[in-house]
Amino acid sequence: MPPKDKIYPTPKNPKETKKVLLRLLSYLSKEKKLLIIVFFLILISIAANVGSSYLLRPIINDYIMPGNIPGLIKMLFILGGIYITGIIASLIQYRILNKVGGRTVAKLRADLFSKMETLPIKFFDTNKHGELMSRYTNDMDRVSEVLTETLSDMFSNILSFIGIFILMVYISPLLTLTTIIVFPLMVFIAQKVVKKSRKFFKGQQKVIGDENGYIEEMISGQKVIKLFSREKIAEEEFDKYNEELRGIAEKAQLYSGMMMPLMQNMNTLNFVFVTIVGGLLAIFKGLDIGGLAAFLQYSRQFGRPINEIANQYNTLQAAIAGAERIFNIIDQVPENANDTKSPVKFENGIKGEIIFNDIYFGYNPEEPVLKGISLHAVPGKKIALVGATGAGKTTIFNIMPRFYDAQEGEILVDGISQDKIDRSILRKSMAIVLQDTHLFTGTVMENIRYGRPEATDNEVIEAAKLAAAHSFISRLPQGYQTELNDDGSNLSQGQRQLLNIARAAVADPPVLLLDEATSDVDTRTEILIQKGMDKLMEGRTSFVIAHRLSTVQNADEILVLENGKIIERGSHAELLAKKGKYYNLYTGQFD
Ligand SMILES: Nc1ncnc2c1ncn2[C@@H]1O[C@H](COP(=O)(O)OP(=O)(O)OP(=O)(O)O)[C@@H](O)[C@H]1O
Ligand SMILES: [Mg+2]
Numbered sequence: 001m002p003p004k005d006k007i008y009p010t011p012k013n014p015k016e017t018k019k020v021l022l023r024l025l026s027y028l029s030k031e032k033k034l035l036i037i038v039f040f041l042i043l044i045s046i047a048a049n050v051g052s053s054y055l056l057r058p059i060i061n062d063y064i065m066p067g068n069i070p071g072l073i074k075m076l077f078i079l080g081g082i083y084i085t086g087i088i089a090s091l092i093q094y095r096i097l098n099k100v101g102g103r104t105v106a107k108l109r110a111d112l113f114s115k116m117e118t119l120p121i122k123f124f125d126t127n128k129h130g131e132l133m134s135r136y137t138n139d140m141d142r143v144s145e146v147l148t149e150t151l152s153d154m155f156s157n158i159l160s161f162i163g164i165f166i167l168m169v170y171i172s173p174l175l176t177l178t179t180i181i182v183f184p185l186m187v188f189i190a191q192k193v194v195k196k197s198r199k200f201f202k203g204q205q206k207v208i209g210d211e212n213g214y215i216e217e218m219i220s221g222q223k224v225i226k227l228f229s230r231e232k233i234a235e236e237e238f239d240k241y242n243e244e245l246r247g248i249a250e251k252a253q254l255y256s257g258m259m260m261p262l263m264q265n266m267n268t269l270n271f272v273f274v275t276i277v278g279g280l281l282a283i284f285k286g287l288d289i290g291g292l293a294a295f296l297q298y299s300r301q302f303g304r305p306i307n308e309i310a311n312q313y314n315t316l317q318a319a320i321a322g323a324e325r326i327f328n329i330i331d332q333v334p335e336n337a338n339d340t341k342s343p344v345k346f347e348n349g350i351k352g353e354i355i356f357n358d359i360y361f362g363y364n365p366e367e368p369v370l371k372g373i374s375l376h377a378v379p380g381k382k383i384a385l386v387g388a389t390g391a392g393k394t395t396i397f398n399i400m401p402r403f404y405d406a407q408e409g410e411i412l413v414d415g416i417s418q419d420k421i422d423r424s425i426l427r428k429s430m431a432i433v434l435q436d437t438h439l440f441t442g443t444v445m446e447n448i449r450y451g452r453p454e455a456t457d458n459e460v461i462e463a464a465k466l467a468a469a470h471s472f473i474s475r476l477p478q479g480y481q482t483e484l485n486d487d488g489s490n491l492s493q494g495q496r497q498l499l500n501i502a503r504a505a506v507a508d509p510p511v512l513l514l515d516e517a518t519s520d521v522d523t524r525t526e527i528l529i530q531k532g533m534d535k536l537m538e539g540r541t542s543f544v545i546a547h548r549l550s551t552v553q554n555a556d557e558i559l560v561l562e563n564g565k566i567i568e569r570g571s572h573a574e575l576l577a578k579k580g581k582y583y584n585l586y587t588g589q590f591d
Pocket of ligand 1: 388
């Protein structure tokens with residue numbers, strides 16, 4: 001399993017939480033006008049809500065008690081009007097927030113994706129893909145929920161609470177005092193519960209990420225799992241994640257769910273208490289019956305905003321945990337962070353001279369993989385890299401287009417230091433056919449054209465012919481218009497290789513890097529590709545990695561790599577004459 005979450009420790013203290021929240025809110029700043037409208041709509045609906053309860057007082061005192069039926073009907077209409085106004089205001093409010101929230105999350109998602117596109121290969125090598133995915137799904141959902149609902153609900157609950165409180169005091173300060181005796185207790189309990197559930201919600205999100213990462217790995221590795229009959233073990237491992245998630249989700253739910261009944265019971269208790277005291281006040285202190293009725297209504301409503309706020313606070317916490325994880329990626333250093341401000345753009349194109357001067361590189365700086373590599377590729381010449389597995393051949397390819405940067409030494413392209421060259425120009429000048437091919441969902445045509453979107457259909461077909469891919473493509477059901485599944489799983493490995501080569505051919509770059517490009521095809525196809533390759537390599541600087549030495553014989557220079565060092569170099573004939581490592585490899589003698 002890849003290392004877990006190394007890059008982003010999650011900040012935990014309240015100060016960080018506040019920072020994340022403010023940052024999330026800053027995403028809303030473009031929507032100021034709409035938010036001001038929402039603010040007023042909330043005021044209207046709260047006023048309608050709280051005010052309508054207050055109307056009970058005049059309705060009872062002035063119309064019901066004296067038995068004024070026409071007046072009562074009039075009042076009921078007014079009451080109905082107020083209710084309807086409140087409902088309409090809150091409907092519009094939700095509609096607006098829905099839009100605002102949707103837009104904001106879309107922006108956040110776009111930011112996340114565009115940031116991801118700037119991150120170095122290292123980032124993707126060291127993070128679980130499913131775990132990254134869950135930031136787009138689970139974490140975004142949480143944030144979306146908060147932006148469209150929770151924040152405004154919290155705000156209206158706070159307003160309700162204040163409104164209710166004011167009216168309660170207005171009706172009877174003494175009764176209010178009675179009510180709020182229980183209040184600190186409620187707040188205390190709410191705080192305790194919220195604190196607990198916050199912890200679990202945060203953990204829950206993390207576990208969901210891990211579990212998604214695991215699922216992703218298991219989906220892409222199904223074949224290997226089945227081949228080695230690891231289904232049971234995979235299941236057991238999954239059960240561990242699942243069990244962990246169940247446990248933590250259960251606790252998170254438990255604490256947030258506990259809130260409701262706890263608060264309700266206390267509310268009921270409170271209600272009984274207030275009714276008794278209120279009754280006494282009405283009998284002995286002349287509290288009006290309408291006032292008492294309105295007050296009782298309020299005292300029931302009084303607790304609701306508090307426990308709703310507590311619940312919403314939980315949701316907010318989960319969203320903040322999600323936002324934190326999203327921002328953690330948005331804050332990753334892009335790969336071009338330290339690039340020069342005015343990179344060389346090679347207006348006249350790159351010729352393709354590549355020089356390595358004493359390059360040292362390790363994926364982990366403490367463990368060098370390349371140790372003092374020097375080479376000189378003359379434009380248009382072919383250099384072959386051979387050597388045992390793990391010698392560092394692919395690694396040389398990784399640093400040429402700056403997927404990784406060397407720690408020491410310099411790489412010159414047409415005499416210019418690699419790090420002074422515009423990254424995209426540098427990469428456009430090199431086509432790489434990697435050991436592990438990758439194809440995108442789409443047609444064969446689109447896949448070959450990937451490297452140069454403006455290429456015509458004819459150019460694509462020419463490239464396919466060059467790569468010896470044309471004949472098999474013609475035999476596909478829809479030819480060039482055949483849709484490929486994810487990663488071309490409906491093609492054979494060799495066919496995938498051929499498409500990757502065609503893609504490199506159509507890109508028409510001055511430098512070509514071929515890593516084991518012909519390892520998966522049959523002998524006849526291999527000869528075809530070889531011919532195509534030779535044509536493709538004509539006039540380009542090419543680097544070829546091949547395990548079968550027969551395919552590298554015609555290289556202008558062969559570099560023999562061992563353990564990150566070049567131990568022999570020369571032409572095929574020279575190296576054979578030397579009777580060294582290459583000779584041993586070639587003749588099949590191993591030491
Ligand atoms: N992404 C990576 N992160 C960390 N270490 C890596 C990474 N890729 C390769 N390595 C290490 O670097 C060393 C050289 O790997 P490299 O891929 O260059 O070998 P290679 O010569 O291409 O081998 P092969 O012939 O098997 O393709 C290996 O020891 C490998 O463990
Ligand atoms: Mg390799």
